[in-house]
Amino acid sequence: HGNGAGAAAQAHALAPQPAPWAPAVAPQGGAKTAKVLYVNGAAYTQLELLGRGGSSKVYSVLNASGRHLALKRVNCENRKQLEGFQNEVTLLQQLRHHERVIQVIDAEVDWERGRISIVMEAGEADLNTYLRATPDLGLEQIQRLWRQMLEAVQVIHAERIVHADLKPMNFLLVHGRLKVIDFGIAKRISCDTTNISRDSSVGTLSYMAPEAVRQGSDGLKLGRASDIWSLGIILYQMVYGKSPMAHMETLQRWMALNDPHFEIEFPAEHRLMGHAASTRHQLLDILTRCLQRDPRKRPTLPELLAHPFLRSSAEVERGAVQAVISELMGNILEVVGVAPLPGEAGAMAPWRALADEVWERVLARGAGDSHESAAPFRFPEGLVPFEEFLERRNRSEAAAAQAAAQAAAQALCFEDDTVEGEALPPGSTAPMRQVLGAALSAAAGAPAPAAPKGGRAVKFVVWDEDTYDASD
Structure with missing residues (x-):
């Protein structure tokens, strides 16, 4: 939608930033003078353009005291568009002092110029940038991000607001914690209903719920459950590294969302596949419930926050x-x-x-x-007892191996007393058994039996079991 990239970048201070306390320094000599933007008469020194989308631009700025902020400026083409952006300003001002929502410092609606300016706190990175930079998310990271997203959206749902455009770009990391941003198409639910109504579909297709694109004769009706679907898509992306319809073209995604028989697949291979079956089951339970086509079957935010998947601490005796x-x-x-x-x-x-x-x-x-x-x-x-257990096992195995080797040596025998027609020396079989037993014991890792006394040299003859071809 027209507010997309610009709104998503509305507080994205991603590039190397000056320290928040650093004052704006006037250029010297013939250097180009820094541009100054004004909001309600307050001056903000423009540092760089962070992003743009449609009719909006977002700048990195410094205020008079040197605090680093983000300034979103929107130039509207008509009054209806201006009213739409004024709704965003109104919602953000109503959500002041909620720490899980991006905080507005100042805002100005210029009806004559058709321009809106919003000054907001700046952040380190949006969730989309963070996910691209962190390809190997672990369980603890996924749990932390998921909880923070749920808590942020719970704030706006408690204020009867449906965001309608939740996606990774619309969550901003501010001092390491996620905050929800971009209320360009958000809408407050009337007191006499549980849904918001729209004349047409608007949002980001990859994260839109089926009911957000399935238009009836009386338009679209969206409730808090449509945000739950979007949250489920984001969790899927964190776990699988991509959204479930990332492989589809735009038209295919639209058709899939309108197809009542289309079901999202959950492959067994994902970032948490090395965890216990119970953890994998909890994850799958969340994903399948959030991504139910029927919005009435999707869980509420309190239910998701109480789910065992997020149980990271407990009181244990x-x-x-x-x-x-x-x-x-x-x-x-x-x-x-x-x-x-x-x-x-x-x-x-x-x-x-x-x-x-x-x-x-x-x-x-x-x-x-x-x-x-x-x-x-x-x-x-x-671990001392464990070492003792292992030592006891090793001694037992060594004794068993030695007994087996000696038994094997005693069992050695010959079919006759000659090899290739030559008679074996009298009494030679005993030392042969003893030396063979020593070899078997060595192979088994057991202590070798005592060597035969007298130093007698014995010539061993080895032959193939079938052909009896003799060789030394």
Whole structure:
């Protein structure tokens, strides 16, 4: 729509920026004088053009005190367009002091010139830019971004506003937290209904809900659920690296949204495929519910915020941690092949020190000890029992291998006492068995039996099982 790229860039201070406290410096000598933009008589020094779209442009500016801001200027072609942008100004002013919504510093509507100017706080990057720069999003990052998006949209839904154009470009990172921006086509829901009405489709097609393009005889009716669909598309993009209809042409997307039999696919391969089945199931549950064609079946924002997928903290008793550590170590011993001794199976006793160390480590992390700054932790006491279990297994395996090798050596025999017509030396089979047993023991990793006494040299003859072709 006409407000698209410009509105999406309305607070995007993406290029290297001067420090917020740096005052505007007047050019010296013959340098070009910096352009100054005025809003309600206040001067703003223009630094650079951040973006444009349709009839709007967004500039990076400095105010008189040197604060870095973003200024959106719209030149309207007619009164109806001007009224539309005035609606954006009105909504943003009504949403002042909501920290999850981009904050308006000042705004001016010039009816004579058909121009609107909006001064807003600046940000670091929009979500679209962030996703392109971060191709390997992890679970923690996805959860954090998803929660912040839900909380931001919940603010405007609580004010009975349908945004109608949610997409990554319309979420801005300000001091590391997402804020919703661009209210160019947003609309407030009347008190006597739950929907907004439009005469025609408007928005960004890749993120529009089916009901936003399916026009009936009485026009389009959109509710809060249409924003839920858009949020689901954004989550899909974060997980799969692209939107579900990115491979389609514009007309194909339009037809798909109007096709009641079209269903979005959810491939098994995505950024969280290495996580537990429970986590993958929670993710799929959110995506399938948000992307229901029937808006009545989509979840509400409170339901999404309470979903287990976002459960990143919980109050846990220390005893529960100890029990889980005991179960975990029991499973590990089973996997590595260590059989517990009588009374050891499921016992907590060997793992008390490890449970204590894990508990203290979790508390340290919870107190703000970040992954980047924390030194590697070795659990010095807690893993001693595990090392002892492994040593016991190794001794057991070595003894078993030695016994098997000796048994194999004792079982060696010959069909007769001659090879190629030559009689074997009297008493030679015993040392042969002993030396072969030593070789078998060495191959099995077991200690070799004692060498035959007397230093007798023995010539070994090896032959093929079928042909008995003899060779040294």
